[in-house]
């Protein structure tokens with residue numbers, strides 16, 4: 001684990017440690033595996049987001065990059081896929097191992113995945129809510145495309161709309177506090193009626209220091225650059241409908257029609 005983190009900047013380390021703390025201490029929230037309705041619906045959410053059928057997806061190989069607590073890996077296992085789950089830190093990896101014992105869980109940096117996985121390719125490359133938290137989302141996207149073969153599909157959720165100034169100010173302020181104190185401040189602000197939502201969700205958006213907002217024209221350009229057909233779908237359950245939920249497939253003969 002230490003080696004993965006050696007090359008990271010202070011800001012990147014803070015973001016990674018924040019996620020490690022969040023998944024180790026605040027893993028209970030709406031839309032996570034602690035909620036029965038998530039467990040029963042996540043397989044359908046995946047089919048809708050990818051716009052594929054249950055028959056098509058069965059037995060596909062999937063890599064869930066930046067798996068967090070494994071809520072998507074769980075859904076892919078339910079759909080009969082062979083799942084590899086990857087995260088950069090220990091907290092999320094341990095939680096995913098507990099939540100999804102069927103998945104092959106690997107602690108690795110998405111920028112180094114090709115080496116870590118011996119150049120392995122996957123039918124579905126799933127990366128939900130991750131690349132905007134890295135130092136270089138474009139390079140992260142490029143790294144993900146190296147996990148694709150000719151018929152693979154890739155799916156991303158990325159921040160796109162501009163968050164409110166007060167959110168950005170609060171992030172800047174919280175970085176001066178320890179990870180535990182950030183949690184206590186968020187809890188206090190919820191109690192005082194100043195913030196609304198679960199501690200998990202608010203910690204995710206306020207404690208992490210790297211939060212790129214990627215415009216749709218930029219994302220479309222990246223897809224073009226890698227010869228990927230761009231298909232956007234906004235799920236009904238999400239509260240982030242102004243962000244981007246996008247699937248790409250290679251534009252070439254024999255590629256899957258999605």
Ligand SMILES: C[S@@+](CC[C@H](N)C(=O)[O-])C[C@H]1O[C@@H](n2cnc3c(N)ncnc32)[C@H](O)[C@@H]1O
Pocket residue numbers: 016019020023065066067068069070071072086087088089092108109110111127128129130133134204
């Ligand atoms: C917002 S969470 C999303 C988790 C999960 N995809 C989900 O939807 O529940 C982002 C996750 O990406 C992981 N992550 C951030 N940078 C990463 C990197 N360079 N390589 C691998 N994982 C990374 C974090 O540790 C964190 O668990």
